[in-house]
């Protein structure tokens with residue numbers, strides 16, 4: 001069956017209960033055990049591990065990821081930090097793409113380093129061979145994100161994963177951009193696939209959650225122990241809403257993709273724009289990798305403007321009427337931010353050739369969004385003099 005069908009039918013209501021389309025939302029810290037022997041033998045003895053809605057969501061995410069084991073976390077960042085803490089120990093080192101989400105980098109540098117894990121940053125533009133050449137005796141894990149946050153570089157994930165595995169090094173990817181749908185990390189040899197479900201799986205910008213998935217049973221047990229040791233839990237209500245989002249993910253993402261590609265192409269032709277950072281555009285440096293490994297693109301991309309003063313960047317963003325100004329993405333609504341203050345903390349790519357904007361294309365009508373952007377580009381030009 002097609003993935004669209006499988007994602008609608010995975011994780012259904014157990015046959016023993018009244019048959020609603022979604023699972024029951026059970027609320028409970030206490031789980032009552034049937035008898036004394038079961039107290040220490042039953043797999044489900046305490047509500048923190050999740051009840052029916054969490055179990056249904058895990059089953060559906062395992063279908064999406066092609067995974068043997070999936071863990072849920074209360075945010076996307078918690079999934080990244082939780083998975084790292086589950087597999088790393090003092091004396092290890094982690095090799096981390098500079099294009100990774102900034103709080104992920106900060107966690108490695110602020111927390112992991114404090115606990116004796118060495119953190120090595122690599123330039124997101126390196127080839128697979130160049131990344132693999134940085135592996136040292138203590139390297140335990142390579143953390144990837146492709147395309148990169150903000151700058152959208154594509155990494156050769158299958159080649160890095162294969163080379164790392166041959167050297168006994170784990171790989172973990174933040175696959176939030178592809179929403180688990182347009183790129184399948186586990187099928188491409190990655191050990192742990194993480195995503196912020198907060199973004200596209202939720203789709204409505206109103207719930208935090210993250211997941212970590214693996215195809216390896218031993219790694220699955222480590223992730224599970226990590227969640228248990230750190231005390232993470234997600235509520236049944238949040239899991240139910242997340243599962244509801246997952247049912248429409250393929251349909252929504254196809255629409256984000258279609259509009260975003262059309263708008264990215266239009267922007268690339270505008271005189272105020274230097275270049276558009278979108279791997280599905282044929283002249284993007286990451287296009288060949290994207291075309292080889294991905295079955296679609298999401299609604300998030302970057303726009304490098306012709307050089308202009310800060311007041312012109314403010315004029316551009318403040319002129320937008322349909323695009324909200326906000327940092328998250330993946331919901332039904334279009335959003336815009338300027339990125340240069342975030343790039344300043346990077347070591348390899350501190351700035352691009354002009355001011356960098358990031359757009360999230362929502363589910364509004366494409367022509368309305370283009371008209372909104374045309375007004376904002378005119379404001380940019382007027383404020384550039």
Ligand SMILES: Cc1ncc(COP(=O)(O)O)c(C=O)c1O
Pocket residue numbers: 075076077078101149174176177196197198208209210327328329
């Ligand atoms: C690529 C990426 N990964 C992870 C996260 C973190 O997700 P959350 O906000 O659920 O912690 C974000 C949030 O912006 C993100 O953009």
